[in-house]
Amino acid sequence: MRSKKITAIDIMRMSIVIAILIITLFPIYWMITTSVKPTDIILMTPPAFFFQPTFEHYKYAFEQANFAHYISNTLIVALGSTFIVIVCGSLASYAFARYNTGGGNLMFFILTTRMMPAIAVVMPFFVIFRTAGNTAIGQFLQLGLDRLGTLIVCYTIFNLPFAIWLMHSFFQDIPTELEDAARLDGYSRFKVFIKVVLPLAAPGIAVTAIFCLLFSWNEFLFASILTRDVARTITVGVGDFWTQRGILWGPLSAAATVCVAPMILFALLLQRWIVRGLTFGAVRG
Amino acid sequence: MKKMDYPMIDLTDIRKRKKIMSDGAYGILLVTPALIVLFFFGLVPLFYAINLSLRHVDLTAGPAAKWQFVGLNNFRFALNSDVFFAASARTAFFAVVSVSIQMVLGISLAFLINQLRWFKGIVRALFLLPLASAPAAVGMIWRYLYDADFGVYNAALRAIGLQPLNWLGDSNVALFSIIIFDVWQWTPFVLLITLAGLQSLPKEPFEAAELDGASTFKVLRRLTFPLLSPVLILVFVLRSIDAARLYDPIATTTRGGPGAVTETITYFLYRVGLKQFRLDQASAMALIILFVIIVFAGFMLRRLMRQQSERARFN
Structure with a gap:
């Protein structure tokens, strides 16, 4: 039993944790402060901790480096793929949870596709989309190298297995009695799904959607290989400041802050479900 | 009359649906969109990768170059x-x-x-x-x-x-x-x-x-x-x-x-x-x-x- 008295051990524990937290948070603190440091201070040795903050780097990133364009690209791709993932994924994971479709084998096969090394998929995609980009249908659907449709396809594939597994865990939490009752009231199976199951699963579906948005936003490999200018996303755009003349640390930090900050907010929002999400629904934190 | 009709219609409706489709088939129907996505965009690239690995593909050789079938040569190369x-x-x-x-x-x-x-x-x-x-x-x-x-x-x-x-x-x-x-x-x-x-x-x-x-x-x-x-x-x-x-x-x-x-x-x-x-x-x-x-x-x-x-x- 733990005593009520504050002991030296309690204080020691707390100080160790605080020390580790400082080390952990320092890179992010440094990123944010660098983004508001004047250029001459950024390159000072030893590094300066106190300075007059400036927003010139943000101005540079958005006005000269077209960063707003990358953000809108990322949003289109992330929202588009998340929408497809949620529609297809919720139907599928519901079938897995209620009708045990495929007896677990199918679901496991789906998980395997998520474990594939992305590089093994991106190379054939490079050739396939290069060809597709030259056809009329491909151009119409925005499929091709450096096109947004291409990225939507890629992110859909990579988020769908994750979403199916995570939503499956949420669907399992819904008692079947409610559905049976609705069936007896004369609802069709599909109507039960829409009117009874979906409202109950809404929080879980929202959590899954936010996770998908987060993964799409942070994705780099597909975006860096399959896009150049037109469809360039934010994570790739941060690298823009690694130029021939050297690295522009100020604008780069500003860009990185813009890239990282919204996702940190999302993660804090997801806090209660983060463990469940990180383990594909297997561990309920 | 209305009170009689209402549940009757619904019941036949359920029975009819049950005859059309078993729970198992319904489950498969729900899974299909996801499987189509994963199949076309997940498995097709995989087969395409296998196809690529069995040919001589050099993208620098220009678009006219034929991708010749070379069997397991690339795997032999990789393992060596x-x-x-x-x-x-x-x-x-x-x-x-x-x-x-x-x-x-x-x-x-x-x-x-x-x-x-x-x-x-x-x-x-x-x-x-x-x-x-x-x-x-x-x-x-x-x-x-x-x-x-x-x-x-x-x-x-x-x-x-x-x-x-x-x-x-x-x-x-x-x-x-x-x-x-x-x-x-x-x-x-x-x-x-x-x-x-x-x-x-x-x-x-x-x-x-x-x-x-x-x-x-x-x-x-x-x-x-x-x-x-x-x-x-x-x-x-x-x-x-x-x-x-x-x-x-x-x-x-x-x-x-x-x-x-x-x-x-x-x-x-x-x-x-x-x-x-x-x-x-x-x-x-x-x-x-x-x-x-x-x-x-x-x-x-x-x-x-x-x-x-x-x-x-x-x-």
Whole structure:
């Protein structure tokens, strides 16, 4: 039993944790402060901790480096793929949870596709989309190298297995009695799904959607290989400041802050479900 | 009349539907859209990769060049390629060292935080920050922190009277710098999941052990770790799979250099396939890696995921 008295051990524990937290948070603190440091201070040795903050780097990133364009690209791709993932994924994971479709084998096969090394998929995609980009249908659907449709396809594939597994865990939490009752009231199976199951699963579906948005936003490999200018996303755009003349640390930090900050907010929002999400629904934190 | 009609119609409706489609068939119908997506966009590229790996494909040869069928030549080339093996060994080394450090640090921290008296929630939330940030973006920031001249880490080393390091430029140090970055980003992953596991442990066995006067060490060895082990193994497998395909921070910090000391397998395949445009060789190597990952991780994961979700169902 733990005593009520504050002991030296309690204080020691707390100080160790605080020390580790400082080390952990320092890179992010440094990123944010660098983004508001004047250029001459950024390159000072030893590094300066106190300075007059400036927003010139943000101005540079958005006005000269077209960063707003990358953000809108990322949003289109992330929202588009998340929408497809949620529609297809919720139907599928519901079938897995209620009708045990495929007896677990199918679901496991789906998980395997998520474990594939992305590089093994991106190379054939490079050739396939290069060809597709030259056809009329491909151009119409925005499929091709450096096109947004291409990225939507890629992110859909990579988020769908994750979403199916995570939503499956949420669907399992819904008692079947409610559905049976609705069936007896004369609802069709599909109507039960829409009117009874979906409202109950809404929080879980929202959590899954936010996770998908987060993964799409942070994705780099597909975006860096399959896009150049037109469809360039934010994570790739941060690298823009690694130029021939050297690295522009100020604008780069500003860009990185813009890239990282919204996702940190999302993660804090997801806090209660983060463990469940990180383990594909297997561990309920 | 209306009162009679209303339920009648609905009942026949249900019966009719049941005749049209069994629950099993209905389940398959629901799964179909997802399977179509995964099939067309997941399996087709895979078959295409197999196709590429069996031909001579050199994208620099121009669009007119025929992709000649060469059988298993590319696989033969891959298995005889020293650089391929070097990259695989390097990746394995990276994954083993990095994931081990993360596991040890993450588990210890989880125990520490679990016993904190104050601010548990805030501490937990703050450890989310590295996890949520895009590896490619924070990788660039770490490049700045690691900078040999005006990086903060060297300034810190100088301040305590140590020799500054060329973190990303020294071929003896660079891979370890990447490991430090990976540990920074992913230790919270181990920490958060272990912490959740700790907090959901049943209370009774521990109370019984305390009554019996079992030592702390014995409780850990006989109770805590055995009860936690499914979660820990799951974390370990998930982390290993991810570590084995590390790409983002390599691409934004060292680009595989200096020399090839930080060239992980994914970055190596990227260089062969999309810089030298030998998609055939790169595809053959990627398929070999894919096979290894599925054999290693697949079976482990299957058992673990099933165990965990069964357990959750009865909780």
